[in-house]
Amino acid sequence: MRSFRTPALSAVAAGALVAGALVAVGTAPAAAAPSPDLSITNVTAHLQQLQSIATANGGNRATGRPGYKASLDWVKAKLDAAGYTTQVQQFSTSSGTSYNLVADWPGGDAEHVVMTGAHLDSVSAGPGINDNGTGSAAILEAALAWAASGNTAKNHLRFAWWGAEEQGLLGSNHYMRNLSTADKDRIDLYMNYDMVGSPNPGYFVYDDNPVGNGARDAMTAYYTSKGIPWEYIDVQGRSDHASFRSYGIATTGMYSGGETTKTSAQASKWGGTAGQAFDPCYHRSCDTISNINTTALDRNLDMIGHMVWLYADKDFGTTLPPTGTNLLANPGFESGATGWGGTSGPITSNSSRPARTGTWKAWLGGNGSTSSENVSQQVTIPANATAASLGYWIRTDTAESGSTAYDTLKVQVVSGGTATTLKTFSNVGTSATYTQFSHSLLAYRGKTVTVRFLMNEDASLQTSFVLDDASVTTS
Template identity: 75%
Template sequence: MRTSTPARFRSTLIGAAAATALAASALTGVTTAPAVAAPSPDLSVSNATAHLQQFQNIATANGGNRATGRPGYKASLDWVKSKLDAVGYATQVQSFSTSSGTSYNLIADWPGGSAENVVMVGAHLDSVASGPGINDNGTGSASILEAALAWAASGNVPRNHLRFAWWGAEEQGLLGSNHYMRTLPTADKDRIRLYQNYDMTGSINPAYFVYNDNAAGNFARDSLTAYYDSKGIPWEYTDPQGRSDHASFRSYGLPTTGIFSGAEGIKTTAQAQKWGGTAGRAYDPCYHSSCDTMTNLSSTAFDRNLDAIGHMIWLYADKTFSTLPGGNILANPGFESGATSWTGTTGAITSSSSKPARTGTWKAWLGGNGATSTENLTQTVTIPATATAANLTYWIRTDTAETGSTVYDTMKVQIVVGGVTSTLRTFSNVGTNSTYTQFTHSLLAHKGKAVTVKLLMNEDSTLQTSFVVDDTAVSVS
């Protein structure tokens, strides 16, 4: 799991009643909420631990690590590929360039299942250069490998198409998963109904965190929490933001979920009381260190999370997805394809590092000129006539050189429907917030109609105000 990110993981304990309320308002994309009673295999922790030992052996034989650009990474990928090829997966190695040399993604497809409904499971395979990366992220990689092998041996025929991925160069900034999504044709992106991310599942001082950062994936998030509840395992929500490979999928508006047993964060007293372990100590005291070896592992957490992963794969391999366009109907909502699908001011979508994106590299940056200017970005979508929910969401951060309470610079979030423009919210140089904050507006009143989403910025002649927008969505169900 990478560390360079605008914010650390934030976790919040939410009880069963609150979780039920959240589930009721989720933007699903499946016809019914998944049930805990779905098939839930007891995957072999002995087999998964043997996979971990193989990663350790590879690191030991290759300079003590499995980092991108080092021989240990390619050896890890070749070994995983050989296991998958032997049981009938169609595998593809995808190469891409990094500052450390060539890296690789490994994609494995199980034959069969609806090609229009792809359920995808991923984990990053690379370690940092300072250690073998057994918890980060040998645990996730070994878990999904064991799940893939167990599925092949099960004789099950999936309703949906199963795809597994082992990502390269996650530790350098999600480079592998970003490359995959950037080069995947739009039609193939649209076929991905759910992406599950498993990054660090066996921390030695473990937490049981469930990703809670993607409204489009709430249906899958709720499957995980229901599973933990059924096993009597307390859990907490966490917002992983851009720290792992789910962000590459979420930025395109796809439903995502995942679990996480903790990294460099410190376990609280309350968490130690419900989970065991040591309060005041990091969940993983060997995070990104040479001691992230086979001794840096909670076998209990690894086993529990392995079975949670198996439950999720078996459940969604057979889930009936609705024909209603679910999730995000905006194209290129995270701007990672540059200006593709957006029209308006040239250069307003940028990868400039002086204003960081919330996730990924690209974002919309309007204003910041310190001179009289008007900038805009627009995209038109059609809200399905059969929609029962439709929401515009976006994340925005602002900063300004202006002072005082007079409004000089503004950015309006607008929609245009049938030639009529409505302003949903106006941001200005007054009350700026340099932390990304999410805003939501209902569009359900416009179902069956074409809606143009518009960002309109006006800046006066002196002193800059910057409005930076990322991870937009028009989510429907």
């Protein structure tokens, strides 16, 4: 956590252990999803890895030092292997180059993004295992557990590890400053976890953004349900949630305490030692793997998992487009290749193969030589769709003969790197009359997928597959 020396912490409204003492209000979900029991063993292993990286790189993981980049590369490799789409953002600081790591889980409603973040950098004085290895390792474990769960999220899940937080929230500020207005508007909630395993711990819930009261109340409700007292805290812009709060985005987060002193009342409530700092090794060389309260870390790990699971399915008011609305851009190709990816050339107004409507179409094949061509477009299937279908019109002609499929066109859906073929056309049974086909996409609810038409032609004799008037519709 970024250093802050004037007045340090403002904890208010102590949580009670009395039944009915808390009612979650605001926009919190009406009912909590089942809470996962995330592995403290795995998180401890993550922290040991961060300790080893610091030990091998001058005793720290600070911005501009090799230990920071090694930490980021290690986290990225874990996420890549689990199936996340990762992005590394590079930016400059007074201490040298730093990096953000942003990881998106495929699928979910792209118009409703739930972000979970933590800063990855330490100060130069020490390895930063509590500050903020604990937050970084905990959200990493939550991300990996979600990937392994097989769950489908209603909302789009994004995780982030920020660089240069200790220099003034530089990484999260860089991310938000360079995000388009439309993409900022898509973020419904940002949750921040900074120091969640302090050795003399408290349980402080962020209370400095009225826009985020629903998530704040969901977090305190969780602690109350587990019999864990809590306190509100106004962290006054000390951590990366402030970069989101400044744009009007709902935020919340948790903090187990830093350099300030635990009071007698807090020690009575939480245990530990009154008159000592929540973290006596805050920003010091002794913030090592030994500077962790495992009980607090385990409790907060499960709370983080609960919040991710809960808000993955939170209803932020997702609405379906009107029935019959085509989710594809430029579905009839009349604007050329606009909206479509794939091979350059197949989308054409060449009149030797007619379009079904208008003058443009996608003409795949017809080369009479070994070739592969495709046209593709990404589309998000709403999580609350009750029906979803891909439709298109196709005509074919060939110079091939016989019953062997030499040339093919595969209609595919690509999701999570896996291509599923919905139908295969070939030189066998061609028809020069346009015919309409459709396929259900309901299995891809809540996911962003790529619709692809993939042609492969052999070395001799042409087959032309002419595609027009494609559609993806939902209801």
